Amino acid sequence: MSAITSTGVGSGLDIESLVTKLVASEGQAPTARLKTKGTKLQANLSALGQLKSALANFQASVQGLTNASVFQARTATSSNTTSFTVSATPSAAPTNLSITVNSLAQSAISRSVDFSSDTALVGAGTLAINLGASSFNIATDGTTTLAGVRDAINQATGNPGIQATIIKVDSGSQLVLSSNVLGAANTIGIVATDTDPLDGGDLTRFATTNLVSVQAAQDASISVAGQLATRSSNSISDVIPGVTLSLIKADPVGGNLMVALDKNPAQSKINDFITAYNALTSTMSALTSYNPQTKIAGPLLGDSTLRSVQNQISQALSNPMQGGVAGFSTLADIGITRSKDGVLGLDAIKFNNAITLDFTAVSTLFTSSNGLAANLDTVLTNSLSSTSSISTRVAGTNKAIGNLAKEQDKLNVKLAAIEARYRKQFNAMDSLMGKMQATGSYLNQQFFTVAKN
Known part of the structure; x- marks a missing residue:
């Protein structure tokens, strides 16, 4: 907003313009000094910031x-990725070995004999079910159905990894037990104890001797440089130090495993x-x-x-x-x-x-x-x-910039006081000149009157 200017009543001078110019003259040198100093401080602060950023x-x-x-990365490749893939840790030594997947590890699957339906009664007693060295028991009574056996197996808290399901085929309903644990040691077995031979059921139909093997538990078998190695998993990491083989399918053709330093x-x-x-x-x-x-x-x-x-x-x-x-x-x-x-x-x-x-x-x-x-x-x-010299410099520069702002505030107060003083002096002068002009006019009028008479 532009300043309001006025002409002196007594003197006819543009007092506001005179005051503004005089105050500007008073503030020009110190304002320029503060501005120059501030520009330099800001430049130093920016420079220190650039230096810190580049260092970081x-x-x-x-x-x-x-x-x-970073310096121990390895590349691991398989020449027969349909049969096996490979990965390597930094501890793996560079190597090139022949690999043949003879057989995959698989889990056991067994099924029961035929029942008339999933609601058929199975008889009272206990089933001691084992998966390898682990086992758990379920109890049945005269009202337990084939579906009830399935549910009891799946819900048993001690179940080590057997899943039960019922399939309905042309010959009847069958209970299928499948393991989610691989390896030849993890066979499925059941010891059935029928406690009520007269209840119309026959729990021994679930005994191991009456189960039909659908898929035998089996270890994985591989040949490494012509040497046989068997494991209970299709992910093998303890045959070649630092190397993990992931077996996909058996393939007599085989392939090569290559581990090399990765320079990238x-x-x-x-x-x-x-x-x-x-x-x-x-x-x-x-x-x-x-x-x-x-x-x-x-x-x-x-x-x-x-x-x-x-x-x-x-x-x-x-x-x-x-x-x-x-x-x-x-x-x-x-x-x-x-x-x-x-x-x-x-x-x-x-x-x-x-x-x-x-x-x-x-x-x-x-x-x-x-x-x-x-x-x-x-x-x-x-x-x-x-606590570094750079950080100390940054803190000191920020403090100096803050002090400049305080100096500018002080200068503004000083210039405001100077402006008030100038305005007071010019207004007093203008008032005095107005009085002098009034006196002069009066005297001129008196002289004119006397001369006329």
């Missing part, structure tokens, strides 16, 4: 290299590391730059805090690893080079050769407790901590 991004890439599993995760993490470091270098260079043509300097040119962090990182990158494997103790040894302007690059051929020659030594360079990643992570953690 670099630290994330460094921490990605502290995990030894390590190379990906190292590329991330190089990219983040180069981004950090670029940020530091921009913050400390100087253009002689424009005479414009970066906000942190000559800054001791940035220079200290820069030197610590450079030293951690350059120092050979203490206790490292000969020929694998520096970045240069594995193909990571640094140019004169501080940019990192990767010699892919040298890096692949290093990994192929000694993957463990490359891993140790980065992941050991005194390795490159650990040392860099310590430097970066210290640089980004709440």
